[in-house]
Amino acid sequence: MSVAASVDRTSSGKEHFEVLDGLRGSAAFLIVIFHFFNYAFGFHGPWALVKHAYLAVDFFFALSGFVVGYAYDDRWQKMTTLQFFRIRLIRLHPLVLLGATLGLLFYLFDPFGKGMNHTPPMTLLLTYILSMLLLPSLPTGGRQNETQALNGPAWSLMQEYLGNIAYALILRRLRTAALAIIVLVTGAALFWVANDKGSLDGGWGYTEIWMAPLRLTASFVMGLLLYRIHDRVRLPKIGLLLLSIVLVIAFQMPVFEKAGGLSMNGLYDAGCVLLLFPLIILCGAHSNAGAGMINLCKFSGRISYPLYITHIGWVYLLTNYSSAYHPSVAFRVGWILVLLPTVTLAAWFALKFYDEPIRAWLTRRYGIKRAALQ
Template sequence: MSNTSDLDLTKDAVRVDRTSSGKEHFEVLDGLRGSAAFLIVIFHLFNYSFGWDNALSLVRHAYLAVDFFFGLSGFVVAYAYDDRWTRMSIPQFFRIRLIRLHPLVLLGATLGLLGYIFDPFGKAINHTPAPMLLLAYLTSLLLLPSPPVGGRHNETQALNGPAWSLMQEYLGNIAYALILRRLRAVTLGIIFAVSGLLLIWVANVRGSLDGGWGYTEIWMAPLRLTVSFVMGLWLYRIQSRIRHPKIGLLVLSIVLIVVFQMPKFPSVNGFSLNGLYDVACVLFIFPLIILCGAHSKAGAGMMRLCKLSGRLSYPLYITHIPFVYVISNFAGTRHPGKLVLLAWIFVVLPLAITVAWLALKYFDEPVRAWLTRRYGIKRAIV
């Protein structure tokens, strides 16, 4: 969804932000994608470091950012491509999406491998035979489920845990190109409703929607994708029929923070209030945020922040986890005091953001520009 041009942000701040195909960007949605990615990093840093039931376990529901991403993707993919199928083939669509997404998949897998090998605090647990580690790296490059490696939590993407949602993103794009784009809004609404009912049942039984990233609950990944991605497609198709307030990036980002920061709720009379809260966010709160953000303008003062936030969101999401593993292993092996650990987190956080920026400027954008020129694809990447 980020603009791949190298226009000067200052000069462009007061202009309407458009893709190369002439469509306006949803600048507030760009900014919200960045806000959600930043909150995911906070979630991983604090919960991996301090444990999952601690006063410093911040934004405990931020795993729902994945569902928010899926919803955003469905909405924006429909906006970008629904009206282009008379002049675009399925292979061309796949090529565009691969160029948009896969360079950072390769970089994320490589950083994950390097972090695994050179983690100074993980030597006692990061034990994996070289052939198995190589296989895990190769499968990560292809965004396929990888074999488990020592020192990880049985994740389907052992070297770069967050990449599990990118694998689902690919499946969503394939389903859109082959089937979903052909369906009417009412059919998409029915799919959303039926899958949403199943999600309610799962959330109540499991007590949470935090699942899909590991082998033990891998079946949750396609369910979470289906609900939110189809919801995004459906919202785009019906948006003109819905009245919605125009709310800017700052307020909507605060809403996300509040939603993610809520405590873990107990179970009452056989009902998991925590699971039901999670599913209420996915089925009701996130659609409202997307609709409000899609029809809001950033304004000249916030445009640069929205664009920067949107551009950084994907690099930050896909490259940050090696830093989380290192500081988590530091906490687990050295047992530092809370103040020391907090100090290190506030060193690691800007470092992770800096690496994401460098990855964007000196790898992702140049590689995507070269591939676009090489394969003659019009630059209409969302």
């Protein structure tokens, strides 16, 4: 089979960027590894792997800007803003509801978190309702300062929604030069914050909630800009495997010390977001998966969102057990190796038997063409 024959297309005839789909899955799996190993080992020691994988969120934001621009920039003569919002809600919100519900169940029935998970019933109910609406949570016992107390990773989905709103109302109307100016301004701010704070790991908690819109804007607009210019740039065609290895290496780098008053760790984070990730996205956009990898890319892309939004309850469970009983390194690593395929399988079930059927029903219910949901 030729490479050309392996190209995947949407029902509207648009070509899928299959390598970018695969990279979304690679980044999601790496952040799951980050959560398991770092939470279980207290973010310290040699088993706190992929210490920079919190940057996967910035990578997701950039991918989202690229893909949203590709999918919708040429549709606005035939699509209203309300239709766009409906399409995006159908694509994203069913799993938001599932993630909030799973978060509540893990919170209530975690046998190792009973000493911490103390929240008045009405407060917990309001927190659950706010979580389903992707609004910041009320203070919740056992979840220190997290804006999404029941499902921590959902903080980035709230930002994703804001990015989509900004795209529909403002960004899609801007010229490429205006997008470039926004990237320059927010990129400079990101470098300053990274140097001042020492990393870009922020935005998920109340103490640094202001970092969330900055990280979103810099990366989402960068992704939209990359889509606008990607046809003018020629970069090597590098497949999913090599680009995923680059992500692994970037995330596994050590935490760097300060040098001469500069935070080398923070500047490294900013360099990844503003230099490395755009190069990876452009290389991925110009690459074909090939006949042997296209199914892996498609599966990786499909599983990425349910994996990201449903895994954290298992992380809390293992973390609370580790805090309560201080098990050996071998015990913790062994359970992580069991839980990684478990959360992946659970995400697949969520995709096949919940998310995809509900999205298909909503699509039929509201008369949205399937092509519009790609």
